[in-house]
Each structure stands twice: as structure tokens, then as C-alpha cells.
Ligand SMILES: Nc1nc2c(ncn2[C@@H]2O[C@H](COP(=O)(O)OP(=O)(O)OP(=O)(O)O)[C@@H](O)[C@H]2O)c(=O)[nH]1
């Protein structure tokens with residue numbers, strides 16, 4: 001096996017949770033590390049719903065990054081499932097990358113709850129990641145301020161300053177991260193990217209476009225279920241990837257918002273999603289979207305199972 005940066009360094013491998021309150025940039029950071037956009041990003045809190053594994057294989061080591069949802073108080077079965085999955089993840093990892101923002105000046109309720117969970121779970125080492133340094137006047141000073149917020153509460157072993165959006169400090173972060181892992185062989189084949197399916201990727205891309213086009217409570221009330229996914233990879237006679245997906249909302253009013261006047265909003269969502277899907281899968285895409293009302297789907301076990309949130 002090849003070495004990291006000198007002839008004696010052992011190959012290292014392990015699992016790292018990427019945790020932090022909603023909207024701090026966890027998914028953006030994972031995409032920056034992976035060098036490709038696999039995890040969806042939005043300015044709306046609670047974009048990520050499922051703990052998904054992304055495998056970063058470097059010359060000197062392999063880290064399995066687990067993207068986690070930033071939590072609010074769980075009001076429904078989906079929220080409780082997200083919380084349970086996060087707790088399970090925290091108990092299974094070698095370390096936690098706690099993502100914060102360079103502009104943080106105090107711990108909000110979401111930071112406190114998460115910090116408690118990390119501290120209580122076990123003595124898992126913490127890598128403090130100070131993100132969004134592009135928004136700070138003096139990043140080093142900001143990092144010191146942020147560290148003081150967590151010092152004494154968490155077992156902070158390492159620290160990195162990054163701007164995930166601009167890709168600043170990301171390579172250095174990856175290097176420090178792998179250096180913290182125990183010596184050992186890769187946990188996954190080196191060409192494997194993660195535990196997500198093509199259908200899941202397609203559902204997430206469509207949901208991202210819905211998030212971009214909606215406000216207020218609509219983003220949280222939306223679930224996407226891909227019902228058909230026929231790719232030229234599997235059907236050689238085809239030249240187009242055919243995707244039929246249902247967009248679930250909870251109320252008729254939300255359906256009307258998503259469809260828009262004369263179907264314009266749904267068309268915009270469909271076009272943006274199609275362009276991203278084509279980039280992701282490398283085929284021309286035919287996208288067939290249907291908006292359906294499913295009252296209280298966030299309490300619906302069948303839908304949550306299909307989303308991979310409950311077993
Ligand atoms: N200025 C700036 N914005 C960033 C940076 N990283 C992420 N963002 C923005 O922060 C917002 C949230 O990013 P996400 O990656 O979706 O955040 P998250 O922590 O995964 O959020 P949840 O999945 O909802 O918990 C998006 O609007 C990103 O573009 C950064 O380094 N600088």
C-alpha cells in the first residue's frame with residue numbers, strides 16, 4: 001500500500017461523522033472533499049435527512065465520511081428517525097468532525113443539544129472544523145473564539161479552518177483528518193464512492209431544486225420518491241435516462257404552490273433538476289414529475305422506509 005507523504009507513514013482508515021447544527025455547511029464540506037457534488041446543499045435548514053456514507057480514498061488513507069442531518073426538535077416520526085440515526089452514527093465512528101461557523105459567537109440551542117450528545121455518547125475524539133472563514137474578517141481570531149466555546153466540553157484533538165464553498169483549507173483538512181485515523185487497511189474498495197444508490201441521488205437532486213424554488217414550510221413538507229429509473233447503462237437500446245418521480249407534499253395548497261400558475265413552477269424545477277441529473281449521470285434525461293398530496297407523510301412508516309430513514 002502506498003504511503004501518505006513519506007516512506008514510513010502507515011496507511012490509515014476509519015469512519016468520521018460530519019456533524020453540526022443545521023446549515024453550517026456539512027454537506028458542502030463533504031462535496032468539497034469528494035471533489036464532486038454528491039450531497040445536496042441549500043440555504044434552508046434541515047436539507048440533509050439521511051446519514052449517508054461517502055468514501056474518500058487518498059494515497060495515504062481512506063476516510064468514510066458520514067453526512068448527518070443538522071437537528072431541530074423532532075416533532076414527527078421523521079424527525080425522531082433522523083435523531084435516532086444521528087445517535088447511532090455518533091456511536092459507531094472513530095471521530096466526529098464538528099462543523100461550526102467562523103462567525104459563531106455563542107452556542108445556540110441546536111449547538112448545545114448536539115454537543116451534549118457527542119459528549120455523552122462516548123469519549124469520541126472531536127475534530128473542530130471552523131467553516132465559512134470567507135465570512136470572517138480575521139479567520140484565526142474567529143477560530144480561537146469558536147474553540148473557546150467548546151473547550152472543556154468536548155475532547156477536541158484537532159482543528160481546521162476552511163471555507164467549504166470556496167475550497168479553502170479543504171486539502172489540509174483532509175490530510176489532518178486521515179492522520180487522526182488508526183492505522184489499518186481500507187474499509188471499502190478504493191473505487192467505491194459511498195452507500196448511496198443512483199435512485200437516492202436522483203431523489204436528492206430533485207428535492208434540492210424544490211428547496212431552491214420554495215419558501216416557508218413547503219421545503220420541510222416535501223419528499224421525493226423515484227418510481228422508475230431506466231438508464232441506458234441497464235437498457236442498452238435506450239439513449240435517454242428515464243426517471244419518473246413523485247413529489248409528496250402534505251396539503252393541497254402546497255401542491256398548488258409547487259405546480260405554480262400554468263404549471264410554471266414545476267417546469268422550472270423539472271428543468272433545473274434535469275440539467276443536474278444529466279451532469280450527474282452522463283446521459284440525456286427525460287424527467288417525469290408528479291406532485292401528490294399525502295397528508296402527514298412524515299408520520300408514514302412506508303414512506304420513511306423508502307427514504308431509508310427507518311428500517
Ligand atoms: N459563505 C459561505 N457559505 C457556505 C460555506 N459552506 C456552505 N455554505 C452555505 O451554507 C448553506 C448551507 O450549506 P449546507 O452544506 O446545505 O449545510 P448543512 O450543514 O449540510 O445543512 P443541513 O443539511 O440542513 O444540516 C448553503 O447556502 C451553502 O452554500 C462557506 O464556506 N462559506
Ligand SMILES: [Mg+2]
Nearest residue numbers: 026027047048
Ligand atoms: Mg446537509
